[in-house]
Amino acid sequence: MKATVIVTLKPTVLDPQGMTIQRSVESMGLPEVADVRQGKYFDVNIADGVSPDRGKEVVQKLAKEVLTNPVIEEFRIVWEPR
Amino acid sequence: MKATVIVTLKPTVLDPQGMTIQRSVESMGLPEVADVRQGKYFDVNIADGVSPDRGKEVVQKLAKEVLTNPVIEEFRIVWEPR
């Protein structure tokens, strides 16, 4: 079973990384790019034989308690059958 | 117009971060997590009034030349109407 966890900065938190990319983009002549925000992307593999319910639980726990810092970040889970 | 660029390490390239995450969640009681691979996630906003074609072009260029290190990474673009 596979899942993807996407962790992004809360909208209220400013993103230095994104801003630098933004700047470099302008300097390389892509003014069309209005705004870039960077987040993290995790491909998670759940061991075979783990029940779907338990799997969902595990990914949820992983995303909430490990992959995300609630002070500055939020997450969403995409279930990819892939 | 919005797009999402997802940059991941090439499948065979070592991912120390993902490995370390997997090892330490194992010890914290999530043995079900078989494998974690970390990537980067970018929300890109294209300025209004830019034609869809040009927009696609721009995001493509951005992803290829700025957001991705072709030596070790690969990218994919997800067009989100969001």
Add this chain to the structure above:
Amino acid sequence: MKFGVVIFPGSNCDHDCYYAVQTVIGKPVEFIWHQDTSLKGFDAVILPGGFSYGDYLRTGALAKFSPVMQSVKEFADKGGLVIGICNGFQILTESGLLPGALMRNVTRQYVCKFLNISTETSNSPFTNQMKKGQVLRIPIGHGDGNYFADSETLKRLNGEDRIAFRYHGENPNGSLENIAGILSEGRNVLGMMPHPDRSSEALLGSTDGKLIFESMVNALAGAGR
């Protein structure tokens, strides 16, 4: 009076802190392995700088799951002195012993240099040897020292006199309100980005950091330890 220095996998200022306490301050000190769960006999615990778990995922994010952190929480709740230096500060915020978060430096670069910080309160077990406003010369060495907290938290920190240090002059990382170090509600937990362990001997360029260790010794002595 006994100090403990926690060793996480990837800690690399553990020996520096040990040396500062033992040789410079001249107090008993022992290492604490991150899987030990008993802090019996310790009066103060140091979470040293370094790259626990490689700083992978987020600085301090994986260290909070080390068994010792549960004991550190209990130790702090009982009023024990806990100081987190650099990566130690990051671990304290990640594990919720201190509010806020330490984000990537706005420069997006690691920076190692001496700079000045001002003492914002002398009312703490870590700053009782300084005067309010006293400026310390002390080095930093980090890539993620950009302190962030929401406005309520900041208001509380200010209102409760819990901001221990601010950068004086240049702000090297973009931290809100130039914050360099903060105290817990009980004032017995300090997290700071600058390195007192690297500024306690003249031959290293400054002895100002020593004041922080001496304040701790003074506080413990006062408490009859």
Add this chain to the structure above:
Amino acid sequence: MITQEQLSQHGLTDSEYQRIVGILKREPSLTELGIFSVMWSEHCSYKSSRVHLRRLPTKGPVVLQGPGENAGIIDIGDGLAVAFKIESHNHPSYIEPFQGAATGVGGILRDIFTMGARPIAAMNSLRFGPLTNPQNRSIMEGVVGGIAFYGNCFGVPTIGGEVAFSSCYSQNPLVNAFALGIFEKDKIFYGRASGVGNPVIYVGAKTGRDGIHGATMASAGFGEDAGAKRPNVQIGDPFMEKLLLEACLEAMHKGLVVGIQDMGAAGLTCSSCEMGARGGTGVELELNTVPQREASMSAYEIMLSESQERMLLVAEKGREKELHDVFHKWGLDAVTVGYVTPDGLLRVKQAGQVKAEIPNTALADEGPVYQRPLKAPSSLPISPIELYPFLDGTDDATIQKFLDGQTSCGDLLKLAVSLPNLCSRQWVWQQYDHMVQSNTMVGPGSDAAVIRVKGTKKALTMTLDGPGFRVAQNPREGAKLMVAEACRNLVCSGGRPLAATNCLNFGNPEHPEVMWQFSEVVDGMTEACTAFGTPITGGNVSFYNETFERDIYPTPVLGVVGIIENLVHVTTSDFKDEADSIVLIETPTRLIGRVDLNEERALQSFVSDAIRAGMVKSAHDISDGGIAVALAEMCYSTLNRPAIGAAVIIPQYMDACKDLFGDYSSRILLTTIHASDLVRRAERSALRCTEIGRVGGNRLILQHNGQLAVDVAIEELESVWRRTLPKLLS
């Protein structure tokens, strides 16, 4: 049946192939061919350089271990020893600057703790093409970022190094990493497989299809197909390496390690056959037991993989359990992958099936040795800027300003300190943690770095020097200058040079001109190192530094390590107090691009004695940029004081520009309150010693030939000096 194509893919010549068949008395399997090709590659076998390296002086009273092991070792007294070495990672750093440089640091650190020493200092020597080119800028940003990423996380202070720019390094940057470690001199470990029946144990990262043929890659130049070689680059994991360091040192101290060697270039192949060869034993491996990251790897791939952060060790039979426990404590696995055998063979099995069987000595010691043809150029080049090497790589307009005498000396000084070869390097070294381990007394940005040795009254001092431009002008003389300047730097910091390591970055050894340069440099180093009593304890050779047939400058880089017997003698170059006298000391003969070793020795021992006699407040070696630039550097602000000025009368020999900016050899600036004493002492040792001015004010004022040549506010000069790199780099 091995085809011609397979041979050329493996960079083996027909005669080398015939040797292989002769040794095996049969055709090699493809796996065996791969093993031979990496072990006999230039990188591992030193086939072009060996005949010359033999001439280097490698013995001396303090040398405990010379060339031949993972690092050289010297005795520093108090029962302590230090292991140090420098190694290049040029080619990988061009292909992927960040990871290439990072893994270069990882490799040299492993070489140090493999011997049982704890790394306490790192330095690096970098060469890039001009920063006007965006590609060179991003290479530099990547390289510096990679060094910082690895060293900072591992927890070794990066306390010094050098950066220089010249067009010959565009598309072929040089990244040389130095590391030094300390240990008790009776606790040295070697890469030897001894004790027949002892288990061979694999620790660290899993093996993947990383950098296969990396060693052969490092032995071939770059051309159009550099891109095609890209997948070779490995990812560094400094956290894994930190765990390896702690676990290995703990296992060593518990007496569980018989022999140990890092898996660097040529990975499992190199470590197993070298340990067998050194131990006079055989090594048998079962590849199915090797931890693997990717599915269905062939014997060929596993043997040639260059995955990082791996070590091979031989343990006491019967104590495997204890060993496993130590590694387990640090979250690592230790896996038995084979045994030491009596037959002297490297026997590689996969699922019980023999895939390779080769005598260890044939791989490690009996590689081909070439006496490549040498060809001296008809005449040595004469450069219009031979007095001003810092102008190398800058634009003609700037160069003209220094040659045509139309620009005022004040403006020239501002221009000089703004040029990439002379400006502040803080943008680089502030990204390095140079204070971790709390020993750094003098960090980056001075003549030489100084760290105290805890538990003693002593300090260690070290520096890297590699005057590529000078060596290109005259390889033999340039090499002597290199040694002289490195030692002079240590002396200025209060130290006594003890021993050296070197990294020889050269072009294509199949070009007779390049081999001539190489031979000349070895002879020059040999002469100078003998004169200064600093034997060579190890090093590294990097050939094929060429792009599109164009060879780089011959660029030897020397690392010298010295001792400061008493912490009170640690000396820095910055001006200390108002009204101190500024004294210039020179050798009687004024030379450009050459050095008189006897006079230089006299100069250095004079300054050493003066420092030990407590007569010196600050000392600074005058090099590229001349006396004016050296004085400016002594004025800039420091931790302890704001910028401070000086008023100086420049002794005149020729015209102003040459006297102010000319790079004459063998000169040192001191400040003191005992000027007349110093002058008298100097006369006795036949040196030219002149009190040329005083410290004070906030302007640098230089008189020359009775006229005011320079009068500039230090703060202005300093901001120009600081701005250059931050302005050019992100």
